[in-house]
Amino acid sequence: MIKLTVFSILFFYFNFSISQESKSEEFTQIINSNLSTEELLVFAESLSDAVSDISEVNINLSVLDAGLSESNTLRKNIGLVKGNMFFAEIVGSDIPKTFVIDNFNEHIENVFTYDGFILGDENSFFSFASNNGLVTGKIVYDFKNYTIVHDGETRQVMLQFDPKKIPFDQNDFVKMEGIPLSESEEKFLIEEKLKLIDSDSRSTTTTVKVLFLYASDTYDPAGTVSIMISEFNAALSTSGVTNKFISSAGIIPLNTTFSGQCKRTVLDSMTAASGIFSDLPQRRDAANADLIFTIINDGGVSSPDPFCRVGGVANLPANINNSNVPYAVSADSFILADNTGSHETGHVLKGYHVRDDSGTPTASRGFHNAAKGWQSMMGSYEGNCAPFTGPNSPCVRLNQFSNPSNTYNGDPIGKIGKKDFAGYLDNTSMIAASIYRNTNPPIPNIPSSLNVNQGNCFGLNGLNWTDNDINTLRYVLSYSTQSNFSNSSQIYNGWDKITSINVLTDPWYLRVKACNASGCSGWSNQVTANRISTCN
Numbered sequence: 001m002i003k004l005t006v007f008s009i010l011f012f013y014f015n016f017s018i019s020q021e022s023k024s025e026e027f028t029q030i031i032n033s034n035l036s037t038e039e040l041l042v043f044a045e046s047l048s049d050a051v052s053d054i055s056e057v058n059i060n061l062s063v064l065d066a067g068l069s070e071s072n073t074l075r076k077n078i079g080l081v082k083g084n085m086f087f088a089e090i091v092g093s094d095i096p097k098t099f100v101i102d103n104f105n106e107h108i109e110n111v112f113t114y115d116g117f118i119l120g121d122e123n124s125f126f127s128f129a130s131n132n133g134l135v136t137g138k139i140v141y142d143f144k145n146y147t148i149v150h151d152g153e154t155r156q157v158m159l160q161f162d163p164k165k166i167p168f169d170q171n172d173f174v175k176m177e178g179i180p181l182s183e184s185e186e187k188f189l190i191e192e193k194l195k196l197i198d199s200d201s202r203s204t205t206t207t208v209k210v211l212f213l214y215a216s217d218t219y220d221p222a223g224t225v226s227i228m229i230s231e232f233n234a235a236l237s238t239s240g241v242t243n244k245f246i247s248s249a250g251i252i253p254l255n256t257t258f259s260g261q262c263k264r265t266v267l268d269s270m271t272a273a274s275g276i277f278s279d280l281p282q283r284r285d286a287a288n289a290d291l292i293f294t295i296i297n298d299g300g301v302s303s304p305d306p307f308c309r310v311g312g313v314a315n316l317p318a319n320i321n322n323s324n325v326p327y328a329v330s331a332d333s334f335i336l337a338d339n340t341g342s343h344e345t346g347h348v349l350k351g352y353h354v355r356d357d358s359g360t361p362t363a364s365r366g367f368h369n370a371a372k373g374w375q376s377m378m379g380s381y382e383g384n385c386a387p388f389t390g391p392n393s394p395c396v397r398l399n400q401f402s403n404p405s406n407t408y409n410g411d412p413i414g415k416i417g418k419k420d421f422a423g424y425l426d427n428t429s430m431i432a433a434s435i436y437r438n439t440n441p442p443i444p445n446i447p448s449s450l451n452v453n454q455g456n457c458f459g460l461n462g463l464n465w466t467d468n469d470i471n472t473l474r475y476v477l478s479y480s481t482q483s484n485f486s487n488s489s490q491i492y493n494g495w496d497k498i499t500s501i502n503v504l505t506d507p508w509y510l511r512v513k514a515c516n517a518s519g520c521s522g523w524s525n526q527v528t529a530n531r532i533s534t535c536n
């Protein structure tokens with residue numbers, strides 16, 4: 001079952017709806033796009049079918065997944081553009097809201113993400129990720145945050161995040177040793193570094209690549225990561241950061257639940273490259289990643305601090321040009337529910353909390369307007385925004401970075417020359433973070449000694465192999481019912497050098513290769529795994 005730690009006890013079933021009347025309205029609204037009338041009708045019908053199926057079935061979002069996949073194909077085929085819309089109810093109101101699609105992305109292979117906004121709320125945001133039958137979602141509307149998750153049984157549910165239940169934890173980041181450089185000093189170092197890069201190979205866009213790791217018991221990691229990337233990129237765009245994005249450098253399961261460890265302990269292990277993170281710097285190289293983000297499950301842990309698994313933590317570099325441990329950790333349900341994934345990523349990009357106007361640095365700080373009850377992305381529930389203590393506590397975290405040129409309901413989101421993290425991201429830290437890794441690792445050597453161990457139950461077989469290259473990011477195991485590997489399929493994609501499979505037809509032929517950011521090795525030796533007729 002899903003966890004309800006700091007979520008409202010109100011528990012709603014997600015209810016999409018669309019009416020015939022609104023369908024014609026939808027069509028009228030989207031006629032301004034570049035599509036032909038016929039193309040628009042086809043899209044509107046497919047999306048409507050998917051959405052109304054949900055209303056009728058009320059539980060099975062695999063139907064929505066099928067619908068989304070269909071519309072994804074349509075979108076690819078006909079180049080569907082922003083401005084298309086659908087209607088869905090949000091808990092607490094039976095009046096359907098108008099969801100306007102802004103972007104469609106495939107941040108992670110085979111995970112399709114829609115994001116956009118809801119008419120009537122300038123700060124609204126939604127993102128749905130469709131991941132192989134599982135739909136995870138996030139909605140920000142009218143000062144409230146909602147997540148859409150599967151309840152672990154049969155239903156897709158919408159949860160409302162309750163910030164009043166957030167534990168008061170100021171210390172969610174760890175300052176690294178050293179004195180922070182000024183922005184002008186950092187800019188000088190960036191210019192020096194850029195001189196070393198071939199100008200022909202430089203892109204007009206800046207992409208900071210994030211390698212995602214996840215504990216084995218986290219909730220829909222691929223969907224969650226996809227939505228987090230959409231959310232962060234939407235925040236950059238809304239905040240006035242131009243042509244700069246984050247992307248996935250890979251998403252890798254960890255063979256542990258970190259049972260009994262608080263999030264800070266996990267971050268410390270990453271920073272020290274100890275335990276399961278012993279080869280983390282090499283993994284970073286192999287993925288050609290700028291940042292690394294680990295997702296843990298926020299579930300039960302026996303600890304003196306019952307909240308040690310919620311929220312997030314991150315390393316905050318003193319010098320964005322010289323960040324050797326650009327790591328962050330967050331609990332799965334918080335990443336989206338409280339913008340924690342984007343907030344912690346902001347720390348790794350040298351974003352500071354709000355505090356007062358003094359102290360160094362001042363520019364890359366967040367901003368809050370406690371009287372109006374909101375804070376920017378780097379807001380940390382402090383001062384009059386603090387849970388339980390302030391007059392408007394706790395302040396809602398906007399999906400925007402501080403920028404004194406931008407306003408929310410007419411009030412500036414920053415202070416000129418002081419609180420302008422968007423400007424710092426735009427001019428300094430996104431660039432510095434993206435050029436930290438500017439070489440691609442060599443393609444890894446072929447793994448060897450692929451070995452199969454026949455289990456004693458039907459198709460159960462264990463497989464293991466030997467790594468031959470520190471540059472390996474992940475392994476891909478392929479099987480076929482033919483010894484010449486015609487019609488082969490991928491059955492494993494991860495960084496463990498051991499896995500188990502269930503052979504469905506006797507026999508299966510298997511082989512493995514090693515991959516990283518530059519490509520994949522050739523195939524290993526081939527083995528045969530069999531299925532037996534008994535289970536002992």
Ligand SMILES: [Zn+2]
Pocket residue numbers: 172173343347353380
């Ligand atoms: Zn923080």
